[in-house]
Amino acid sequence: MQPDLPDLHALCAFRARSPLTHCMTNDVVQTFTANVLLALGASPAMVIEAEEAEQFAAAADALLINVGTLTASRAQAMRRAVERAAAAGKPWTLDPVAVGALAFRSRFCQQLLSLKPAAVRGNASEILALAGTRAGGRGVDSADSVASALPAAQALARQVGCIVAVTGEVDYVTDGERTVEVTGGDRLMTRVVGTGCALSAVVAASCALPGDTLNNVAAACGWMKRAGATAARRAQGPGSFVPAFLDALYALHEEESS
Ligand SMILES: Nc1ncnc2c1ncn2[C@@H]1O[C@H](COP(=O)(O)OP(=O)(O)OP(=O)(O)O)[C@@H](O)[C@H]1O
Numbered sequence: 001m002q003p004d005l006p007d008l009h010a011l012c013a014f015r016a017r018s019p020l021t022h023c024m025t026n027d028v029v030q031t032f033t034a035n036v037l038l039a040l041g042a043s044p045a046m047v048i049e050a051e052e053a054e055q056f057a058a059a060a061d062a063l064l065i066n067v068g069t070l071t072a073s074r075a076q077a078m079r080r081a082v083e084r085a086a087a088a089g090k091p092w093t094l095d096p097v098a099v100g101a102l103a104f105r106s107r108f109c110q111q112l113l114s115l116k117p118a119a120v121r122g123n124a125s126e127i128l129a130l131a132g133t134r135a136g137g138r139g140v141d142s143a144d145s146v147a148s149a150l151p152a153a154q155a156l157a158r159q160v161g162c163i164v165a166v167t168g169e170v171d172y173v174t175d176g177e178r179t180v181e182v183t184g185g186d187r188l189m190t191r192v193v194g195t196g197c198a199l200s201a202v203v204a205a206s207c208a209l210p211g212d213t214l215n216n217v218a219a220a221c222g223w224m225k226r227a228g229a230t231a232a233r234r235a236q237g238p239g240s241f242v243p244a245f246l247d248a249l250y251a252l253h254e255e256e257s258s
């Protein structure tokens with residue numbers, strides 16, 4: 001494998017910074033998300049009670065909002081955390097799980113966008129829905145191609161003034177003017193739950209790094225794609241993929257310099 005110096009530099013910076021990452025995420029992916037962040041060298045903390053979430057949002061380096069298992073009380077806690085993060089100048093990232101398909105979370109995500117996320121990461125159907133182009137996907141899964149969602153991702157990035165990462169077979173990361181394409185990964189990444197949700201947590205953490213957020217988010221997508229490809233070569237199926245994926249994230253620096 002060719003060394004990929006920008007990704008390696010960003011990975012070293014990520015590990016040196018070890019971003020304290022406040023995750024308000026869904027019930028399905030809590031442990032996997034924390035393990036992915038830990039394998040990469042970040043420091044996750046899942047703080048969800050409204051009063052604590054508000055307090056912690058100001059202290060953490062980055063905040064993730066994932067609406068996968070949203071409830072009214074969680075929405076309230078998330079809103080308070082985002083408002084505090086925004087006031088404290090801390091970057092926050094939105095994963096709009098199943099937006100478009102469901103009205104409550106769609107209204108909530110649209111309202112949150114006015115509080116200026118640093119990044120939005122979603123699959124093609126989610127990005128199309130958030131941009132107002134399409135109605136939504138098939139539950140939490142995408143029903144659209146990534147290429148078909150690129151114009152919507154660029155429009156959303158310009159409209160909100162943030163980085164948008166639309167992911168799938170290929171990932172596109174855009175600020176509305178510049179677009180980076182990230183290739184690799186493996187279809188097995190879609191046969192275990194939470195690779196997208198965990199990627200959003202890594203994207204959130206990468207927004208705490210100094211430098212160009214577009215490049216840092218693209219690097220985050222690249223780490224996940226590379227580890228996904230390595231793990232797929234080693235795994236026999238979804239069951240052995242998850243531990244192989246965590247191992248590959250942990251050893252990414254060896255792969256990049258070999
Ligand atoms: N067909 C594919 N080939 C290679 N990599 C893929 C493929 N589909 C998805 N990926 C990778 O899997 C990860 C998750 O992306 P995806 O777009 O499936 O997220 P998602 O639908 O939000 O997932 P989830 O909701 O299950 O967390 C990304 O790193 C993406 O690049």
Ligand SMILES: Cc1ncsc1CCO
Nearest residue numbers: 026028068069097140194
């Ligand atoms: C399966 C599932 N259901 C709600 S959130 C979630 C995790 C994938 O997005």
Ligand SMILES: [Mg+2]
Nearest residue numbers: 097123196197
């Ligand atoms: Mg998702």
